[in-house]
Amino acid sequence: MTFQEGGSFNSGRVGTRSGAGRGLAIGGGGIGAALVALVIVLLTHGQADPTQLLQGAGGQETEGTVGQCSAEQANTDRTCRLSATIDSLDTVWGPTMQQEGAEVPAVWSFKDSTDTGCGQASAASGPFYCPDDKSIYLDTSFFDDLTTQLGAEGGPLAEEYVVAHEYGHHIQQVTGVMARANRGGTGASSDSVRVELQADCLAGVWAGKAASTVDPDTGVTYLKPITHQQLETALDAAAAVGDDHIQAQSGAGVNPDSFTHGTSAQRQRWFTKGYQGKSIASCDTFSASSL
Template sequence: MKWKGRRQSSNVEDRRGMSSGGKTIMGGGILGIIILLVNVFGGENAQMITPVLEQLNQGQNQPATEQRDLTAAELEEQAFVKTILADNEDVWSRIFQENNLQYKKPNVVLFSGAVQTDCGNASSDSGPFYCPADQKVYMDLTFFEELKTKFGAQGGDFATAYVIAHEIGHHVQTLLGTSAKMRQMQQGKSKAEANKLSVALELQADFYAGVWTHYNQQMNNILEDGDLDEALSAAHAVGDDAIQAKMQGRIVPESFTHGTSEQRKYWFMKGYKSGDIKQGNTFEELGLY
């Protein structure tokens, strides 16, 4: 991916130089307790885990922090994230303006180990997620190594860009009111029906990641050979069916919260090919309204 030499966003908080002596609230790696609630690419579902996180946090000490200098590799990662966030800001500001709307820029928080959010505390086991309460994306970048080693994704810088764009997609859903509407629709539904609505929300975030790629390619000519394959490999690796088959040896469709590998790849590519946010009504196409 071609990313160097462009504008970098000032809306990145890098907390990786902060170490804590306090306890993290979760364990068991990337498929620990958090994945039952948020799954990989936590998304808007992060808001729903707040009561559980608060319960888990009872009686735990607030961590005391110490500051260290970031390494050269960490500074390079920071520059990459700042550039990708700036690209998202530019693309979504343009799309919102074209639709007579105003885009409010979110922050991205980089952390190591554990982090405090307005949706509760979380550990690295949560994977990247968006917290609608503070409108921030939280990422421990070690996730991307686990994405390759544990889930078999191809890896690469554009895989990381896809994940960031997916989480920014959840921010777009918050600004447009889609997330709030989805939560209202989940009220009174069975677990299986509520999960279907969650799947639609997540697939739409994948679609928005594709839309971002479409516009960013037009604006900045970012793509190199293999970049789309990196994104599709990441999308395939975190499909509910792929994760369940790998981790538990069986697939339970009614428990899906993010969509199958094929669905995730399809909606990302639909967004990329069309560049039209009006074609991303996953709820209607899945027959949910």
């Protein structure tokens, strides 16, 4: 999944966090950190670089947002790629959000650990969606592992797929799928597996639509059409390295062992169904007799 030349992204939607989680307000887009920075600039009469001061505070969490990126940067730089992927996801799912009267999810890229509405997340948590604060959490070490295993080509593909899958869980949340599903079971045809395969399918819907939807700001489509080879690489990657999970409020921190997905073949099949069908209707894993 390669971003189209001429594309430009400035969603400012991806928040970044590094350092220990300190229970900062979720979804504020770094407003707290910006205020602190402003105070520092005022106190020092503009002589100090607030970013350096914040980072030098020792043990504190720092926040920021990803700024303007070109398509070329999105294809080579991870934070730009996250921003561009979210930008295109917002556009593709905009009509669904409008229809449901819902907001887009908050998105946090974090390093080491962070506080979430579902408990403390660490690098071992992997990427996940938290329904309680309607936020996507992406730890950078997971993406480092992807790139180590898959190289410069496969890593980015897998990253985009994982982000689109997590966004799919948000779609399930706002459309009521999550509430209707019985998340307790873990068998091969359980609701848990059907929820996960549907999120894969919704990721496919995004890839299909992003390759055919023209960004009104730039006049070019978000993505180049995906090749079969790219599709296989992305899905193998996600299956090989690890997985996400939907967290319920547990009070005991994020638990990485509480999730169930379908087989790699099933995940690939449903992603492809979404990619070709380009609609939520093509992702009805709950009515499917065979997954």
